[in-house]
Amino acid sequence: MVIFFFALVLLCAGVFAFLNGFRDASSSVALAVRTRALTPTVAVLLASLFNFIGAALSAALALAVSQAWLSLPAGTNGLTILLAALLSAILWGLYMWWRGIPSSSTHALVGGLAGAGVASVAVGGNPVLGVDASLLSQVVLPLLISPVIAYAGSFLLVWPAGWAARYTPPNVVNTRSRRAQAIAAGAVAFGHGLQDGQRTSAVVILALLAAGLSDGGSVPMWVALLTAILLSAGTLAGGWRISYTIGYRLTRVDPLRGFVAQMYSAVMLLVGAIGLHWPVSTTHTVTAATLGAGANQCFPGTDRRLVIRILVFWVVTPVVTAAAAFVLQLALSTVAGL
Numbered sequence: 001m002v003i004f005f006f007a008l009v010l011l012c013a014g015v016f017a018f019l020n021g022f023r024d025a026s027s028s029v030a031l032a033v034r035t036r037a038l039t040p041t042v043a044v045l046l047a048s049l050f051n052f053i054g055a056a057l058s059a060a061l062a063l064a065v066s067q068a069w070l071s072l073p074a075g076t077n078g079l080t081i082l083l084a085a086l087l088s089a090i091l092w093g094l095y096m097w098w099r100g101i102p103s104s105s106t107h108a109l110v111g112g113l114a115g116a117g118v119a120s121v122a123v124g125g126n127p128v129l130g131v132d133a134s135l136l137s138q139v140v141l142p143l144l145i146s147p148v149i150a151y152a153g154s155f156l157l158v159w160p161a162g163w164a165a166r167y168t169p170p171n172v173v174n175t176r177s178r179r180a181q182a183i184a185a186g187a188v189a190f191g192h193g194l195q196d197g198q199r200t201s202a203v204v205i206l207a208l209l210a211a212g213l214s215d216g217g218s219v220p221m222w223v224a225l226l227t228a229i230l231l232s233a234g235t236l237a238g239g240w241r242i243s244y245t246i247g248y249r250l251t252r253v254d255p256l257r258g259f260v261a262q263m264y265s266a267v268m269l270l271v272g273a274i275g276l277h278w279p280v281s282t283t284h285t286v287t288a289a290t291l292g293a294g295a296n297q298c299f300p301g302t303d304r305r306l307v308i309r310i311l312v313f314w315v316v317t318p319v320v321t322a323a324a325a326f327v328l329q330l331a332l333s334t335v336a337g338l
Contacts, residue, residue, distance in 0.1 A: 005079035006211040010204065012086035014230050017200040019090060020105050021051060021234025023097050024196065027286050028188035028265075030246040031258040037178035038185060046182075047189040048235040054193020055228035058201060058273070073126035078210030080332040081120055081128060082203065085112030088324035092317065101313050102246060104281035106199055111318025112325035119329035146268065146280050147288035147314075154264045154292030161260050177255035184262035191269025192282040193231060199279065200227045246287060251294030252301035261286070261293040284314065 029043035038046065072078035089108040096103040117128030165173045204223045208214035253261065265285045272280035287310065294302055 001076055002079065002211050005076055005083060006207055006213070009079050009082045009086065009207040012083060012090065013200060013203050013207070014226065016086050016090055016093075016105070016109070016203070017196075017227050017230040018234040018237075019093050019097075020196050020200065021048075021231040022237050023093055023234075024102075024105060024192060024282050027102060027246055027283055028192050028262075029185045030286070031253060031262055031290060032178075032181050032185040035178060035181060035253065035255040035258040037181040037255060037258070043185065044236060046186050047192075048232045050186045050189035051193040051197075051235050052228045052232040054190040054195075055197025055200075055231045056193075056224055058194045058197035058224070058227075071129040072206055072210050073120070073128075074210055074212065077120060077125045079207060080329060081113065081116040082207055082210065084116040084119070084325040084328035084332055085109055085321075086203070087328050088112040088115070088321040091324065092321050096313065096317075099313075101310055102283040102287050103310075103313055103317050104283050105196065106279055106281055107314075107317045108321045109199070109203070111321040114318070115322030115325035116329040118322075119326040120333070123330065123333045125333065146272075147284045150265065150268060150285045150288035151292035151295075153268075154261050154289040155296045157260045157264055158257055158293055158296040161256055165256065174255045177259045181255060181259040181262055184259055184266055187266035188262050188269065188282070188286065189235075191266050191273065193228070194273040195269055195280055195282060197224075197227050197231060198273070200231070246290055250287065250303060250306060251291055252297075253290065253294045254297075257293035257297065258290075261289040265289045 029038060029047045032038040033040050033043050072081055086109070089105060089112050092108045093103075093105055113128060121127050168176075201219060201223050204227070205214065205219060208220075208223075214220070265282075268285050268289075269280055269282060272278045291302060291307065
């Protein structure tokens with residue numbers, strides 16, 4: 001029974017990684033496509049390549065995340081909790097993609113783990129240790145802080161960028177900004193691979209620990225490669241619904257502001273992953289930075305109703321996935337005979 005549920009968790013972790021690339025990674029190049037810095041085909045190939053590199057290099061970070069994240073019960077109980085959390089995050093991610101709403105996969109997953117943990121206790125199982133701290137550090141604080149920092153920083157950086165280009169002809173500014181934006185898009189994709197690759201790998205490590213197949217002292221090479229391959233495959237599949245929302249519906253940006261938004265997003269993702277070991281949502285960061293850069297212009301074209309709708313979905317994401325995972329865990333506990 002343990003091996004059976006481990007196989008299901010591994011399958012769902014793969015689907016989660018693929019969907020992550022399908023939904024989120026294309027967001028890293030949405031502005032570059034919008035400002036014609038990259039063609040859609042080149043943008044997807046670029047994002048896929050740098051996602052693969054980032055995810056493959058995130059193995060060492062994944063070990064630290066799995067150790068500091070939370071502690072699952074051993075055996076079938078822990079595996080069903082992971083399975084319920086992954087299923088709820090996958091279903092919610094598909095719904096968000098269908099609606100074209102950018103939302104955080106990490107917030108959905110952590111919310112699912114919290115809900116499944118509560119359901120485990122309700123049926124007499126063991127709790128998920130450390131989930132309260134994970135909710136605070138990976139959902140509440142990032143939800144409140146990272147979009148604000150991304151919005152404010154991107155908004156403010158438009159001024160020095162515009163001042164530096166004040167004597168340059170507009171067509172030259174646009175050409176240079178597009179070239180720089182192509183580099184920034186790759187940096188965002190690399191940061192996305194580091195951030196989301198380590199969390200998918202951490203889920204697999206937790207599953208290995210719960211199944212008794214690892215001592216948690218190292219990350220098997222196949223875990224990092226599996227995450228990197230599926231994340232890149234999802235990117236190549238190209239979920240453009242969310243990219244269209246960020247690039248065309250959210251606000252209007254020129255190449256200069258697109259470059260500012262993407263470069264600042266890349267810095268936040270890399271500092272969060274490497275410097276602070278802090279989970280930063282690529283979706284939240286890119287969306288907020290785009291809004292900040294787009295707001296700092298004479299004629300902002302921000303769709304305020306869409307912004308409010310996105311913010312509402314950001315807030316309800318962990319709540320919805322927690323409720324769904326609670327129900328799924330009750331059902332899985334019955335199937336597993338817990």
